[in-house]
Amino acid sequence: DSEEIGINIPNPIGAGNVTLVPRGSYEVGTNSTGIGAPVGNRRMGGSPTTRSPTTRAYCPIYFHPIFNSYDCSRLCGYYRYPRYYYSFNGSLYWRCYCCY
16 A cells, blocks of 8 residues: 655654655544644634543644654644544554644
């Protein structure tokens, strides 16, 4: 299973480069990056919605190779995504999905 074609960019949180792949998917079991939810995902009272572990989140992009979930969280947070999903895809690469 080869990686999809993406855009090679400098890694904003560390040395070297990462590949950004603009491919939307829905993922279950996402984690918080620690940044607030976008305004569109807030309830009337203004507090961010919380997702149960079984709720699917939309992830418009993913990065590879990312070698640990901590860096995945930091990378998605850097780009202001409130959720992330870290997954091994069965090839040589770990994928870091950034999600809403």
